[in-house]
Amino acid sequence: MDPVRVDETCDLVEPDQDGVALVREHLLPAPMADRIAGSFWALADPTRVRIIHALTLAELCNCDLAEVLGISESAVSHQMRDLRLMNLVTAERRGRMVFYRLNDTHVRHIFEDSLRHVQESPS
Amino acid sequence: MDPVRVDETCDLVEPDQDGVALVREHLLPAPMADRIAGSFWALADPTRVRIIHALTLAELCNCDLAEVLGISESAVSHQMRDLRLMNLVTAERRGRMVFYRLNDTHVRHIFEDSLRHVQESPS
DNA sequence: TTGACACTTGAGCAAGTGCTCATGGATCCT
DNA sequence: AGGATCCATGAGCACTTGCTCAAGTGTCAA
Numbered sequence A, B: 001m002d003p004v005r006v007d008e009t010c011d012l013v014e015p016d017q018d019g020v021a022l023v024r025e026h027l028l029p030a031p032m033a034d035r036i037a038g039s040f041w042a043l044a045d046p047t048r049v050r051i052i053h054a055l056t057l058a059e060l061c062n063c064d065l066a067e068v069l070g071i072s073e074s075a076v077s078h079q080m081r082d083l084r085l086m087n088l089v090t091a092e093r094r095g096r097m098v099f100y101r102l103n104d105t106h107v108r109h110i111f112e113d114s115l116r117h118v119q120e121s122p123s
Numbered sequence C: 001t002t003g004a005c006a007c008t009t010g011a012g013c014a015a016g017t018g019c020t021c022a023t024g025g026a027t028c029c030t
Numbered sequence D: 001a002g003g004a005t006c007c008a009t010g011a012g013c014a015c016t017t018g019c020t021c022a023a024g025t026g027t028c029a030a
Helices: A020-025 A030-044 A046-057 A062-069 A075-085 A103-121 B020-025 B032-046 B047-059 B060-070 B072-083 B105-120
Strands: A087-094 A097-103 B089-094 B096-102
Touching: A020 B060, A030 A046, A030 A103, A030 B020, A030 B032, A030 B047, A030 B105, A046 A062, A046 A075, A046 A097, A046 A103, A046 B032, A046 B089, A062 A075, A062 A087, A062 A097, A062 B020, A062 B096, A075 A087, A097 B032, A103 B105, B032 B047, B032 B105, B047 B060, B047 B072, B047 B096, B047 B105, B072 B089
Parallel strands: none
Antiparallel strands: A087 A097, B089 B096
């Protein structure tokens, strides 16, 4: 628990000094909620989770990803396009293959944390 | 970087000893990918992000959440049902109101981490 | 050049999501 | 009891998502 104060406006504060009033005062602005949601979008889909996990282990090209994960190359390509737009991976062409690499240490870290958490938890 | 070894089968390993072979060997099983994706589902939607943020500040009832976030009580109630099913919040009835409280320290922590990360990052 | 291979892209579709609206249940007050 | 308030729920709807399929681009090798 023990939340941490981060700044003056909108975030982590000692809770429950007044309830509704406190919440209203430190309300998370909608654009920031959008950015946070966006940063979790990548890991909220099983296919992308598996792609990101694979890229944690090695740099891989589109067709290897498709083959290893058992999905079509087109499906992989579509996902990689989105991940690239979110700056979560970088693509590098070598010959006719395109190799993908994880580009975001934050996503890598929350993924690894979550993997540990899922392994420890009972269900 | 410096990934951490967690167990023998499917997870965090020193990368790139062979690429595809290594990935195939340590492939994340689909059910585990589903569980990880599920644990991020809550924070991948702006409305739920704002609900969870509000609940990090105080215990709140349905109607206060609706009023503070500027959405309908029905919309809140539907979201709270899902969050309850995922065991992320607990509900306690007091009179005719139902007060919600965060129930998952892991979600609380990754949310707080992410909030800090979003605040530090440029864009 | 011709073909094969790796990847990209757009259209289209089935399934899922988040909301509103209407209704019903639970609780309190007079 | 009757009404008011708070919440839950189901139906319905617009929108999004993740996929497949088909067609196209880029690269290499014979």
